[in-house]
Amino acid sequence: MxxxxxxxxxxxxxxxWENNVVFERVIDDYLDWLAHPTLGKTELRAVLDHVERANSAVHGYGTRIFLRSLRECFEKLRERPATEPERREILALADALINHRVELxxxxxxxxxxxxxxxxxxxxxxxxxxxxxxxxxxxxxxxxxxxxxxxxxxxxxxxxxxxxxxxxxxxxxxxxxxxxxxxxxxxxxxxxxxxxxxxxxxxxxxxxxxxxxxxxxxxxxxxxxxxxxx
Structure with missing residues (x-):
């Protein structure tokens, strides 16, 4: 009625419109790129989720905050700051988020x-x-x-x-x-x-x-x- x-x-x-599916594709590529010697993708995703949860509570939402989370997750796992080439690689992985078209x-x-x-x-x-x-x-x-x-x-x-x-x-x-x-x-x-x-x-x-x-x-x-x- x-x-x-x-x-x-x-x-x-x-x-x-579709949104998170684009983030998920980027995350999948990012976790492959991390290639951690002891942690599998499930464990790596749990670390990233933790970082994202903390950042969203303090800084909000969007691609800029997501990129921050990718960098911080990398640095947490590697226990060192990301180099400039590594930062560029992370940015390149997220290119689909920055330039993707809206799909209704x-x-x-x-x-x-x-x-x-x-x-x-x-x-x-x-x-x-x-x-x-x-x-x-x-x-x-x-x-x-x-x-x-x-x-x-x-x-x-x-x-x-x-x-x-x-x-x-x-x-x-x-x-x-x-x-x-x-x-x-x-x-x-x-x-x-x-x-x-x-x-x-x-x-x-x-x-x-x-x-x-x-x-x-x-x-x-x-x-x-x-x-x-x-």
Whole structure:
């Protein structure tokens, strides 16, 4: 059953376009390049995840912070600073992140085009402002949204402020995204409804358990399935 006019707030990375899959390809090449004498790729990935978790908590998100994590992981494992040639090699490995084109998830543009005719659509994404704006511009989707918001981090206060500044109530709003930790959980803490659309390539650090009994979280398999509910 479709809901009448609602406020639909959309996540961007890995909800509207593929993002983390590019990071995963870079990480796979990076771990091969490290070629540690005693640690396998699983153990190396655990070290990198630890470094990324610490850096994201302090410095935020985006390619610049990711490159910092790659360098720090290297230096932690080698127990010495990276040389200038090694820094250049790490940068070269991440070239796909710096220069990759935005790849929309199938059905996104068509679905948004139909939804904006009957609902209020907003975009809320976190990360480095310049980098996120570049992806938004490259996606060609900005015109589908009444407003676009880039924030350093997503939490319940951000959701409450976003809905409140437009004069809406949380119960009339839905957060739509792929991340349990950044999209679904804080939106529910703010009293909003949520739509969880999983992406197989969601960042490891964005995972958390969702309450299966929460009837205000709608679970969908594909982005175009939104048209059956909204």
């Amino acid at each position: 479709r809901h009448t006019e609602q406020v639909l707030v959309f996540d961007a990375d890995d909800t509207l 998830i199938p059905g996104v543009a068509e679905t948004l085009d139909e939804l904006r005719g009957r609902h209020h659509l907003l975009l809320l994404t976190k990360g480095d402002t310049e980098e996120q704006q570049r992806k938004i511009d490259a996606s060609g989707l900005a015109g589908h949204f009444e407003s676009v918001h880039i924030v350093p981090e997503k939490h319940a206060g951000i959701y409450l402020r976003l809905v409140g500044q437009h004069g809406w109530t949380p119960t009339d709003a839905w957060m739509i995204g792929n991340s349990p930790a950044s999209d679904i959980q804080p939106a529910r803490q703010a009293g909003m409804n949520a739509v969880f659309i999983p992406n197989d390539n969601t960042w490891t650090l964005e995972g958390c358990e969702l309450d299966p009994a929460d009837n205000r979280v709608l679970r969908l398999d594909r982005f175009p399935d939104l048209l059956r509910h909204f």
